[in-house]
Amino acid sequence: MPSSKRVSDLGETGLLRRIYARFARPSPGVLIGPGDDAAALRVPPGRLLLATQDDLVEGTHFQLDWTDPARLAARLFAVNLSDLAAMGDCRPLACIVSAGLPPGLPASWAQGLLAGLGRCARRYRTPLAGGNLARSKKVFLSMCAMGTARPGGLVRRSGARPGDLLAGVGPLGEAAAGVSLLRSGSVPRWGTPLVRAFWEVRPQLEAGRRLAGLATSMLDNSDGLLRSARILSEASGVRIRLDLKEAPASQALRRFCRERRLDLREHQARGGEDYGLVFTVPPGRLPRGAYRLGSVEKGRGVVFEGGAEPFEHFR
Amino acid sequence: MPSSKRVSDLGETGLLRRIYARFARPSPGVLIGPGDDAAALRVPPGRLLLATQDDLVEGTHFQLDWTDPARLAARLFAVNLSDLAAMGDCRPLACIVSAGLPPGLPASWAQGLLAGLGRCARRYRTPLAGGNLARSKKVFLSMCAMGTARPGGLVRRSGARPGDLLAGVGPLGEAAAGVSLLRSGSVPRWGTPLVRAFWEVRPQLEAGRRLAGLATSMLDNSDGLLRSARILSEASGVRIRLDLKEAPASQALRRFCRERRLDLREHQARGGEDYGLVFTVPPGRLPRGAYRLGSVEKGRGVVFEGGAEPFEHFR
Numbered sequence: 001m002p003s004s005k006r007v008s009d010l011g012e013t014g015l016l017r018r019i020y021a022r023f024a025r026p027s028p029g030v031l032i033g034p035g036d037d038a039a040a041l042r043v044p045p046g047r048l049l050l051a052t053q054d055d056l057v058e059g060t061h062f063q064l065d066w067t068d069p070a071r072l073a074a075r076l077f078a079v080n081l082s083d084l085a086a087m088g089d090c091r092p093l094a095c096i097v098s099a100g101l102p103p104g105l106p107a108s109w110a111q112g113l114l115a116g117l118g119r120c121a122r123r124y125r126t127p128l129a130g131g132n133l134a135r136s137k138k139v140f141l142s143m144c145a146m147g148t149a150r151p152g153g154l155v156r157r158s159g160a161r162p163g164d165l166l167a168g169v170g171p172l173g174e175a176a177a178g179v180s181l182l183r184s185g186s187v188p189r190w191g192t193p194l195v196r197a198f199w200e201v202r203p204q205l206e207a208g209r210r211l212a213g214l215a216t217s218m219l220d221n222s223d224g225l226l227r228s229a230r231i232l233s234e235a236s237g238v239r240i241r242l243d244l245k246e247a248p249a250s251q252a253l254r255r256f257c258r259e260r261r262l263d264l265r266e267h268q269a270r271g272g273e274d275y276g277l278v279f280t281v282p283p284g285r286l287p288r289g290a291y292r293l294g295s296v297e298k299g300r301g302v303v304f305e306g307g308a309e310p311f312e313h314f315r
Numbered sequence: 316m317p318s319s320k321r322v323s324d325l326g327e328t329g330l331l332r333r334i335y336a337r338f339a340r341p342s343p344g345v346l347i348g349p350g351d352d353a354a355a356l357r358v359p360p361g362r363l364l365l366a367t368q369d370d371l372v373e374g375t376h377f378q379l380d381w382t383d384p385a386r387l388a389a390r391l392f393a394v395n396l397s398d399l400a401a402m403g404d405c406r407p408l409a410c411i412v413s414a415g416l417p418p419g420l421p422a423s424w425a426q427g428l429l430a431g432l433g434r435c436a437r438r439y440r441t442p443l444a445g446g447n448l449a450r451s452k453k454v455f456l457s458m459c460a461m462g463t464a465r466p467g468g469l470v471r472r473s474g475a476r477p478g479d480l481l482a483g484v485g486p487l488g489e490a491a492a493g494v495s496l497l498r499s500g501s502v503p504r505w506g507t508p509l510v511r512a513f514w515e516v517r518p519q520l521e522a523g524r525r526l527a528g529l530a531t532s533m534l535d536n537s538d539g540l541l542r543s544a545r546i547l548s549e550a551s552g553v554r555i556r557l558d559l560k561e562a563p564a565s566q567a568l569r570r571f572c573r574e575r576r577l578d579l580r581e582h583q584a585r586g587g588e589d590y591g592l593v594f595t596v597p598p599g600r601l602p603r604g605a606y607r608l609g610s611v612e613k614g615r616g617v618v619f620e621g622g623a624e625p626f627e628h629f630r
Contacts, residue, residue, distance in 0.1 A: 021418070037398040037399070037402055037534055037535055040469060048355045049356040050353040050354065050355055050356075052445060054413075055415065055449045058447055083353050087352055087355070097456045098370050119609070130366065134376070136453070138452055140415060140451065140455055142447075146366065154347070163514060
């Protein structure tokens with residue numbers, strides 16, 4: 001009965017052997033990969049190193065009963081590479097992953113996780129260069145993603161100027177509806193695209209590179225547009241006025257909001273699970289594929305008049 | 316009653332504000348530190364980037380009831396920088412820390428953790444360049460430590476040759492005795508130095524740099540000498556014969572072993588909590604401050620005849 005095997009049956013040594021077999025491949029940026037005390041990476045001359053770390057925690061970001069390990073691996077890559085994308089001109093270099101696993105976890109789950117990490121490492125050209133395994137009561141995954149950037153190609157959070165437009169790329173609110181359906185325990189057929197939007201988040205690396213030199217400020221929309229706008233407003237010392245009437249919304253998202261009696265724009269302003277990019281550009285410079293989300297003014301705070309209730313936040 | 320404040324009272328925003336205030340300082344290697352989507356770091360031209368990640372998990376590596384948060388921060392730095400030290404010629408560049416915290420954790424505990432991280436960042440000249448906060452049922456800390464190295468100054472695990480000596484630097488078995496006393500719930504006065512050895516692990520960065528160009532293989536002794544020897548043996552394709560009679564042992568460690576009826580050398584062969592360096596050198600090149608731990612032969616596996624029972628491991 002191979003399906004009843006547990007992580008404790010593989011043991012740390014067994015798991016490490018599988019990891020080395022899968023990931024100890026040479027790549028241009030990785031001189032020493034998994035299997036030594038530390039990874040050794042090559043940073044091309046003249047480029048800066050970018051590094052970020054983000055986690056997925058059982059009970060907080062996912063529940064084991066509705067989580068396929070390969071999808072979780074994909075989401076771990078997406079949320080981390082999304083942070084790199086939000087810096088502008090970034091090319092992924094490598095990543096390092098820590099996994100906290102309960103000994104009683106099915107071995108097949110751990111192997112599904114490794115397979116998923118391997119697929120994403122190839123898809124995003126971000127080799128897994130090292131990591132750590134720890135025994136833990138609940139599953140957690142922590143990834144440090146590294147990339148390199150032209151020093152002049154970075155976009156900070158602090159460069160928004162009065163007169164700029166606030167804009168976005170990527171879906172808005174679709175994934176938050178998907179995770180809400182997952183948590184409810186039953187996903188109607190019409191909701192499938194929303195759940196897929198949650199699991200198949202794509203980091204906006206190409207969009208980020210196109211926006212380098214164009215956007216005056218940028219971040220990835222991980223905790224919702226209201227929060228993102230507040231962060232840009234505080235970092236840049238400006239007021240942001242949200243206006244979501246041009247934001248894209250799928251039929252499934254519109255139906256989700258109707259059935260839950262939610263205001264569509266309010267929902268889109270709060271849900272950040274899509275990990276799109278939110279940025280500011282000078283007026284008239286909105287790039288193709290991006291949509292307007294509001295405007296930047298002198299002052300402080302965030303104003304949102306388009307939701308069910310007026311919302312105004314001052315720090 | 317400020318002492319009854321919880322992490323949930325500070326909120327993520329409150330915690331982040333404290334983190335930015337403490338860590339958003341310029342340093343030569345850190346161009347962009349905490350507060351943006353990713354950290355931007357400068358890797359000096361011609362040097363490789365080294366990166367490693369290690370975790371401390373509540374219930375696995377520590378219990379909240381015997382853990383001071385500042386000591387935990389120190390241990391997090393030590394276990395990670397120890398991995399960098401084991402690569403040979405390494406200078407720390409920066410680190411990134413993920414923290415999983417329960418909302419009900421005392422706010423003072425989280426603030427003690429931040430203060431401890433700040434002290435270690437200064438002590439080890441390893442600025443905290445970014446991180447992540449996540450809600451979690453149990454505390455976990457995951458650090459990615461980065462350093463830079465001369466390409467010719469790296470020591471792998473795979474270079475041990477028959478005829479080499481096996482050697483160590485740093486304490487051996489003292490910290491494992493300390494953690495055993497902590498777990499037992501009562502620490503006798505004579506055991507204080509052992510507990511201190513556990514909490515005050517020093518990463519062997521200077522020793523690592525001295526050993527670059529001298530050691531033929533090296534790793535940090537995190538999981539015990541038997542395990543370390545097995546790893547070097549497998550990576551290098553050699554047999555390692557352990558002989559611990561020259562290994563240092565404090566009076567407190569000798570007493571611990573006497574009172575617990577443990578064989579001293581057996582205990583030293585199994586406990587790895589000290590994070591010393593274990594390495595191989597050509598005969599006659601044992602550096603000052605290091606001690607002999609055995610010899611390297613043709614063959615496979617690890618032979619340890621000095622313990623209470625003969626031990627022989629073949630993969």
